[in-house]
Amino acid sequence: MGKSSIPSGARLAAVDIGTNSVLLTVAGRGPGGRLAPVHDSVRVCRLGRGMRRSGGTLSVEACERTLGCLAELRIEAQAHGAVQTLAAGTEVLRAAENADAFLAKARDVLGAEVEVLTGEREARLAWLGVTGGRYPSKPTALLDVGGGSTEYVRATTRGVLQTLTVPIGATALLDAVGNDDPALLTAQAAAALVEAGLTARPRDRLVSSGGTATTLAAILKGIQSFDQRKIEGTRMGMADVMGLLNRLWSMDREERLAVPGMDPERVDTIVPGAVVLAVGMKILDARETSVSTRGLRHGLLIEAFGMGLK
Numbered sequence: 001m002g003k004s005s006i007p008s009g010a011r012l013a014a015v016d017i018g019t020n021s022v023l024l025t026v027a028g029r030g031p032g033g034r035l036a037p038v039h040d041s042v043r044v045c046r047l048g049r050g051m052r053r054s055g056g057t058l059s060v061e062a063c064e065r066t067l068g069c070l071a072e073l074r075i076e077a078q079a080h081g082a083v084q085t086l087a088a089g090t091e092v093l094r095a096a097e098n099a100d101a102f103l104a105k106a107r108d109v110l111g112a113e114v115e116v117l118t119g120e121r122e123a124r125l126a127w128l129g130v131t132g133g134r135y136p137s138k139p140t141a142l143l144d145v146g147g148g149s150t151e152y153v154r155a156t157t158r159g160v161l162q163t164l165t166v167p168i169g170a171t172a173l174l175d176a177v178g179n180d181d182p183a184l185l186t187a188q189a190a191a192a193l194v195e196a197g198l199t200a201r202p203r204d205r206l207v208s209s210g211g212t213a214t215t216l217a218a219i220l221k222g223i224q225s226f227d228q229r230k231i232e233g234t235r236m237g238m239a240d241v242m243g244l245l246n247r248l249w250s251m252d253r254e255e256r257l258a259v260p261g262m263d264p265e266r267v268d269t270i271v272p273g274a275v276v277l278a279v280g281m282k283i284l285d286a287r288e289t290s291v292s293t294r295g296l297r298h299g300l301l302i303e304a305f306g307m308g309l310k
Contacts, residue, residue, distance in 0.1 A: 006084075011038065012304055013082035014297035015073060017106070017114060019048035019092040020147030020171045020269060021211060022066060024073045025297045026080040034132065035302055039080040040228065042211075043069035044265035047102075048092035048148050052175040056097045063102050070109045085112040086300045090122055091148030091167060119165025122296060123151035127160065129298030130209055133307060135159055138205060141284065144295065145210045145276045147171035147269070152198060152280075168192040170212055170266075170273030179271050182249060189272075189279040202285040208236075209292045211266055212273030216244050217291040218261035226263065228293045237288040238281055245274040 006012070011028040021044045030036025045066040050059055077085055087106070093099045093116045106114050117125065126144045135157050144151040148171060152164040168189055177184050217234035218226060248256055248271050256267050266273070281289060 006305065010083045011081045012301055013077035013080075013085040014300040014304075015070070015077075015085060015087040015110065015112075016295065016297040016300075017047065017066070017070075017087065017089045017093065018147050019090065019149075019169060020044060020046055021265075022047075022069050022073065023295070023297055024076060025301065026077055026082045027298075027301050029305055029307075033307055035298060035305065035307060037298070039076065041073060041076055043073065045069045046171070048096070048171055050175060051092065051096060052172070056095060058092075058096045058098050058102055063105070066102075067105055067109050070106055074110055085110055086304055087112050087114040088122075088125070088296065088300060089114050089116045090146065090296075091119075091165075091169065091172075094119070095148070095167070117296075119149065119151070120163050122149075123153045123163040123165055124160065125296040125299030125303070126151050126209060127153040127155065127299070128302050129294045129296050129300075130207060130292045131155075133302060136205065139201070139203060140205045140207065141201060142207045142209065143277065143280050143284070143289070145169060145208070145212045145273055145280070147211075150193070150276055150280065152196075154201065154204065164196050164198060166192050166196040166198075168276060170269035170276065173272035173276060174269055177272070179268070185272055185275045186279060189276045190283070193276075193280055193283055198280065198283050200283065200285040204284070204286070206281065206284060206286040206289040207292055208277060208289040209295050210273075211263070212270065212277055213289070213291045214293055215261070215263050215266050215270055216241065216274060216277070218263070219244060219259055220261070222260045224260055231291060232293050234291040235288055236291065238278075238286065241274065241278050241281060241289075245271070245278050248274065
């Protein structure tokens with residue numbers, strides 16, 4: 001079903017299959033030609049957990065767990081009126097040696113092909129989803145810390161100037177280093193981001209997206225139950241991010257679970273994810289970041305509806 005064949009008033013679903021979580025958004029066209037989401041859902045399936053230790057292979061357990069999540073999300077999408085599903089895979093499916101076998105099963109479960117995104121396409125879709133395809137009046141960057149990778153996009157009124165994808169994220173860093181050595185976590189994140197080409201941009205406005213950023217925003221505000229309206233646009237200073245990181249670092253797992261705003265499914269990955277965000281902000285020389293709950297699934301929908309800038 002192409003853009004021109006999407007019926008008026010139809011809703012589409014977009015599924016983002018990540019290293020740590022799988023996200024669903026169902027949306028239609030809203031007033032003014034803007035995306036109008038009607039349903040969002042997330043499952044923390046940990047598809048890529050332990051992949052580094054297995055030599056780059058997805059485990060049977062992780063695949064079955066994720067396929068079960070996809071089956072649930074297909075039912076949710078249909079229940080909310082989606083007439084078509086768009087699905088995309090990110091770093092975990094770029095890297096896994098047995099990705100093809102998983103993708104074949106995922107296609108059958110979802111009833112849709114899963115596009116394995118290149119790093120650049122993932123970054124651009126994340127930008128499209130967060131900004132709605134509008135270019136900023138002043139230089140703006142997006143730092144999207146995921147489970148398996150981190151995407152960076154920089155744009156101005158002239159359009160997108162730079163995209164980076166770095167194979168370091170909350171789950172990848174946890175698998176590589178663990179949670180016990182702060183210095184090693186920081187060094188690994190810094191080395192990966194600098195090697196990828198991240199440099200200081202002190203005059204840029206910075207936006208952050210992904211589960212790490214939204215969880216930190218929820219903790220900062222003490223939001224007991226995830227609420228997109230309360231989290232969207234939250235501003236976190238460098239001091240806020242470092243304060244949260246140091247606080248979470250000093251706690252054991254049970255103490256972190258008790259923190260208001262903590263997503264129980266992210267209790268093991270929040271520290272390495274926060275390290276990536278904090279190190280990224282430090283390299284960029286960013287004094288603060290605003291948090292977005294939107295992401296590449298919104299970009300897929302905006303693209304499918306033909307809403308983005310040409």
